[in-house]
Each structure stands twice: as structure tokens, then as C-alpha cells.
Amino acid sequence: MTKVHLEYPLNGNSRNIIWNFIGTIGGLEAWMADRIIENNGVYTFQWGKEETREAELLGCREGVYIRFHWLDEGPKTYFELRINVSELTKAHILEITEMARNEEEEDLIQMWESQMEDLRRVAGL
Numbered sequence: 001m002t003k004v005h006l007e008y009p010l011n012g013n014s015r016n017i018i019w020n021f022i023g024t025i026g027g028l029e030a031w032m033a034d035r036i037i038e039n040n041g042v043y044t045f046q047w048g049k050e051e052t053r054e055a056e057l058l059g060c061r062e063g064v065y066i067r068f069h070w071l072d073e074g075p076k077t078y079f080e081l082r083i084n085v086s087e088l089t090k091a092h093i094l095e096i097t098e099m100a101r102n103e104e105e106e107d108l109i110q111m112w113e114s115q116m117e118d119l120r121r122v123a124g125l
Contacts, residue, residue, distance in 0.1 A: 001077065002105055006096045008116050010125040015083055018092055019063045021123050022081040031118040043068065055079075073099070094119075 010018060021027035025036045025043075033045040046052045055068035058078055065082035079098035086093055094116075100108040119125060 001074065001099045002102055004096075004098050004100050004105055004108055006109065006112055008094045008096070009086070009089075010092045010094055010120075015063050015092065017123065018083050018094065018125065021119060021125075022083070022094070023060065023062065023066050030122045032115055042071070 019027075021030060025038060029036055033047055035046040037044045037046075041057045043055045043057065044052055045055065054071045056071060058067040058069050060066045063083070065080055067078050067080040069078045077099035080096070082095040082097070084093045084095055085091070096112055098108060098112075
């Protein structure tokens with residue numbers, strides 16, 4: 001497994017606006033999945049009518065980060081969405097970290113690039 005770390009500068013200057021899109025079910029449904037259902041800390045992500053994946057919430061600090069573990073992946077894997085601020089430009093940066101099998105690394109990067117286009121479009125970031 002390889003840890004993939006991506007950084008995306010965002011136009012939004014409000015941590016709260018960004019957090020609403022990455023730290024809430026409604027926000028995640030706007031750009032990441034068609035539907036998300038939470039039940040006792042397990043989130044079911046749905047895309048279309050057929051595709052679903054379940055993830056356990058591993059950690060969350062409001063306004064800072066949210067971390068999930070896909071239940072169909074190995075035990076020490078996760079994906080995390082984290083808001084940071086560039087010391088140089090003071091711009092908000094969305095950092096995405098996810099574990100990938102070596103042969104799937106490029107596909108994972110392309111998937112997140114596409115997801116970020118959706119996030120920027122719906123959130124105006």
C-alpha cells in the first residue's frame with residue numbers, strides 16, 4: 001500500500017464554508033457521493049443505484065479534519081480530508097490523504113481530481 005497525499009488550494013476564505021462541504025453528510029453528498037447514510041458511526045456511501053461502500057468514522061475535529069476507514073480495505077488504511085492554511089499565501093488548502101494499492105495509485109489520483117472539480121463547482125471554491 002502507498003499513502004497518496006494530495007493538496008488543493010481553495011478560493012474560499014472561510015474555514016466554515018469548506019468544513020460544511022467536507023465534514024457534514026449534506027456537504028459530502030453535494031460533491032462526493034449521491035447519498036450517504038450514517039448508522040452508529042458507519043457511513044454508507046452510494047453512487048447511482050448499484051454502487052455502495054461502507055466506511056467507519058475514525059476521527060473528526062470540527063473545522064479541521066475528518067478521517068474514515070473503508071470497511072472493504074485493510075485494517076490500517078484510511079482516507080482523510082483536512083483543511084490547512086498556507087503560511088505563505090494564507091489561502092485554505094484541502095489536503096486529501098488515502099491509502100492505495102500501488103497499481104491503483106494513478107486511478108485514485110484521477111478520481112480525486114474529478115471529485116475536486118465537482119467540489120469547486122458546487123461550492124464555488
